Amino acid sequence: MSKIIIITGGSRGIGAATAILAAARGYAVCVNYLRNHLAAQATVDIIRSQGGKAIAVAADVSQESGVAHLFSSVDSQLGPVTALVNNAGILEQQTRVQDIDAARLQRILTANVIGPFLCAREAIKRMSTRHDGKGGAIVNVSSAAARLGSAGEYVDYAASKGAIDTFTTGLSQEVAAEGIRVNAVRPAFIYTDMHASGGEPERVDRIKASLPMQRGGQPEEVANAILWLLSEEASYTTGSFIDLAGGK
Numbered sequence: 001m002s003k004i005i006i007i008t009g010g011s012r013g014i015g016a017a018t019a020i021l022a023a024a025r026g027y028a029v030c031v032n033y034l035r036n037h038l039a040a041q042a043t044v045d046i047i048r049s050q051g052g053k054a055i056a057v058a059a060d061v062s063q064e065s066g067v068a069h070l071f072s073s074v075d076s077q078l079g080p081v082t083a084l085v086n087n088a089g090i091l092e093q094q095t096r097v098q099d100i101d102a103a104r105l106q107r108i109l110t111a112n113v114i115g116p117f118l119c120a121r122e123a124i125k126r127m128s129t130r131h132d133g134k135g136g137a138i139v140n141v142s143s144a145a146a147r148l149g150s151a152g153e154y155v156d157y158a159a160s161k162g163a164i165d166t167f168t169t170g171l172s173q174e175v176a177a178e179g180i181r182v183n184a185v186r187p188a189f190i191y192t193d194m195h196a197s198g199g200e201p202e203r204v205d206r207i208k209a210s211l212p213m214q215r216g217g218q219p220e221e222v223a224n225a226i227l228w229l230l231s232e233e234a235s236y237t238t239g240s241f242i243d244l245a246g247g248k
């Protein structure tokens with residue numbers, strides 16, 4: 001069976017590292033992104049220069065229309081998806097709960113919770129043996145924030161990742177007998193652009209001395225865990241979480 005993977009938010013950071021590693025492991029890769037076309041194309045170019053197969057698809061995965069466009073593009077250009085990485089996620093300016101309004105909560109929960117639900121739904125329709133699919137694997141990119149809470153920074157973001165943990169547990173049980181494994185990674189303190197969205201680009205360097213390993217993580221270290229969870233080596237692993245947070 002040919003291996004076809006969709007990585008939401010594959011243009012930058014953890015998603016891009018995962019896309020490049022997946023291609024090296026023999027997947028045909030769909031690099032989804034929101035609006036940074038240059039970054040998405042750069043990821044696709046790296047994969048192709050290494051002999052891999054990749055396409056870039058712009059789609060807002062927090063919207064039904066975007067998810068429909070993403071999956072129909074993959075159906076027609078690559079074939080039936082066998083692996084999904086629900087990686088796209090956002091956070092906003094560091095603040096306290098007392099200053100968070102409903103509009104911000106809508107943005108965070110739509111991107112970080114509704115998006116992964118919608119993408120998983122479309123993947124299951126294609127993977128599940130119940131729908132004559134051949135099975136597959138899903139990895140949700142949660143965060144150690146789901147355990148730690150992100151007090152004083154972004155409790156809304158942390159709560160959205162708590163929802164992803166519960167989603168991972170429930171969905172893994174729901175589709176376990178249908179040939180689909182569902183797991184999650186919980187990174188933290190990874191060197192990506194995301195911290196700039198919170199208003200502190202150097203956040204990892206500020207915090208790293210307080211971590212047991214006393215360093216931040218690289219996107220490739222998260223990608224390694226994601227690819228393991230997707231692989232046959234993890235064939236009896238579902239509903240599981242791998243923490244990548246330097247021991248925190």
Ligand code: NAP
Binds near residue numbers: 010011012014193
């Ligand atoms: P990043 O560098 O900010 O990249 C975010 C990616 O998501 C980009 O590819 C972006 O596309 C895409 N994206 C955002 N909203 C989207 C939407 N609605 N539809 C489609 N694509 C969308 O982020 P990152 O740090 O790699 O984070 C990736 C995941 O890891 C997130 O779920 C994040 O919560 C999680 N995580 C990160 C850390 C960390 O320390 N970095 C820690 C814990 C968890 P564009 O390029 O087009 O903007």
